[in-house]
Amino acid sequence: MPSPRPGARAILIGTASYTHPDLTAIPAALNNLTDLRQILTSAGGAFAPEHCVVVPDPRSGTEVGEALAEAAGEATDVLLVYYTGHGVLDSRGRLHLTVTGTNPARPSWSSVPFQMLREEILESRATARVLILDCCYSGRAFEAMSDTTTVIAGETSIHGTYTITSSAANEASFAPRGDRNTAFTAALLAAAKAADLTLDDLYRRTEQHLIDHGHPRPRRRSIDAAGGLKLLGATDELRFRRAADAGDVATMNSLGVLLHKRGDLDEAETWYRKAADTGHTSAIYNLGLLFEDRGGFDEAEIWYRKAAGTGHTRAMNSLGVRLDKRGELDEAETWYRKAADTGHTSAIYNLGLLLENRGEFDQAETWYRKAADTGHTRAMNNLGVRLDKRGEPDEAETWYRKAADTGHTSAIYNLGLLLEKNGQLDEAETWYRKAADTGHTKALNNLRLLVEKRGSS
Template identity: 30%
Template sequence: MSVLPDPGASRAVLVGTSRYEHLEQLPAVSNNLLALADLLCGPLSLQLPARHVSVVEDPVAAHTVVGAVRAAAGEATDTLIVYFAGHGLVDAQDQLSLALPHTEFGRMETGLPYDWLRQVLLMDSRAERHVVILDCCYSGLALGRMGAGSPLADQAAVEGSFLLAAAAETRTALAPVGQTYTAFTGALLDTLGRGIPGGPALLDLAAVYRHVRLTLEARGHPVPQARDRNSGAQVALGRNHAALPAVPVPTAPGGDTGERSWPDPRSIRTVTGFFTALADVRVVSGLTQQAVSERSAGRISVGTVSRLLNRSTLPATWSTTSAYLAACGVPDGQITQWQAVWQRLRADTSSARAASPAAAGGGEPERTRAWQEPLSVFRRGRGH
């Protein structure tokens, strides 16, 4: 079954090299990074908090990238997404190397071996699911590192991993001159942003891969490759907004809601995920906030609905959330599951508050302030 990651427990690291000293320039890569970061944080995709998306643009050295991925791998407990766009090269052992600004042909020590990133995911990651997206030439070489057939490949069988490569192991990727994005990432952005007409309710990686592949094949562009390990293909990168129900749920709350793909409360792990999924309930219901209020039989006003969906802390009581879910048409059995999640998160929050050093001193932990750096914390700023 397809699942949307909890945004509060997920992280994304977006890496790209657009400016090279010795290789052809790829200005579209910079646009790739900005657009993909915006999409992952926006309502058409995972709605990740901005602080959970690290953008590493034109990294000066391999350790900059590895450090960013390792940091995110230590934070994510649900899903970790690692994306790279730029030139891809092949070393003397026919292994993929990701080109950095100072990379030179024939001097592979100036690049970033893909295997280094793979090792971080294998050894340092706490995430249950891993998504690796490579938009570079020869990126299909990485598929062999995720496949079966050798002891080394078996070690790479991380539960829930999915690798999506822009090109086969012997093919170059495409960055059309004058286009805003590279061919592969442009198709990926379009798929996530517009949805797939007639596609599934959730844009899981299996559906995204098929659609992007068909799109690029129809354009005569290099077709992407993929490797799925276990449940990796079931990870969704967003809701399919092209497949949302055309009509609201039936008038009577709790009535027949058909085949609507309600957010699964069992996948919620964090308070951030709780409110993201709660807002998604209204989207799936097809109702406006005014309509939700009217269907609650006076239990919640429009203002109450708005305040509920824009909270950052859990409500102290359950009644308002219960009335909201019922008015949206969520089945009673799922409302019970929602209540269990609310109770668990409140207990976790109370325990964390009691154990926090700030609880005694009244101040905010230094680590929390540091994590509120802007999204471009790892970027090499232009003009510096």
């Protein structure tokens, strides 16, 4: 696997939020930065993580300029500059890249004039420079990157420049509402999933993706041989896709998990089903999780039952939870016990909870204690409550403290209650304050009453 290029530097700039009412927010801009950085710094990518700098929501042109100057000054091999956000034009039609405080009526004073960004890029000693602009009117960059004066004054200053823009000089770009990424960067990322690409390959695939989805055609300009560069690494997703396409069942499930976490539920379902059709138990269980995330509880139960029937412990517990919520306590208990017998901590706790709700307090305590002994925080708190109610404050305090030390809010509050009841008012106040700081309403009220009581005594 190729190593990152020592002389390669990347700076990814994105503006999502704006103070001026005429500039709408672009939430996807920050996702663009995160997702692009992940590919650039993945195994096989050109950039080491510490050399791929992200500048989210810059407040001023100076903030952008300082970060760009540092990256451009350090780059000796490749310099990549990416910008996502609004592009605005001044009265002379010149492109400006917005920052959070940009006033579109006065872009020259409140944004990043592209001319300044261009000069910083061209002064870098990097042998290859790559500029990617995802903004309205980004095609205006070509006018600035190849003006006649620059070409005549010093052709070597633009050697190896490769520019990709999301739109032509007179076009707007798109950020579909609710999508994770802007249209152009989504296409860029989609293209990068296909294979390890040169810049030319990446552009062509990005262009086709945008055309297929009815978005503006991107533009590019390549000078000399920069189009043959390979900058993108093989991401986990790319490696998973290759193995899954080759028929590796475990990787089909892993790809489904990756897509599921990212919110691509339809494609995740496709890969889960392919793996589940071969009998892959975790994929069968994961289908249950996916349907539960969608609110399809009946369908989720079907898949949980299939996985639980093969002995999948987490599926047993999840099936128990579904039955428990539906009020079918006897069958829920059966599945909790099966999972608990394998040592599944959440099932052990859930069994205790079910038994307590049924009034079987001694049995509930037994199971809470088993879960608490494994470090289950809620079980520690619930065990403390049972002991507290039974009149064993010393042991109750022990368990409350263990749970409170992990930040469990109810345990923090319960510890305050117990200490106040024992007359330890100073420490009770301390714990009430900690719980109140998390927004615990009862703790806030008890703190107020305790302070008033101590103040009047």
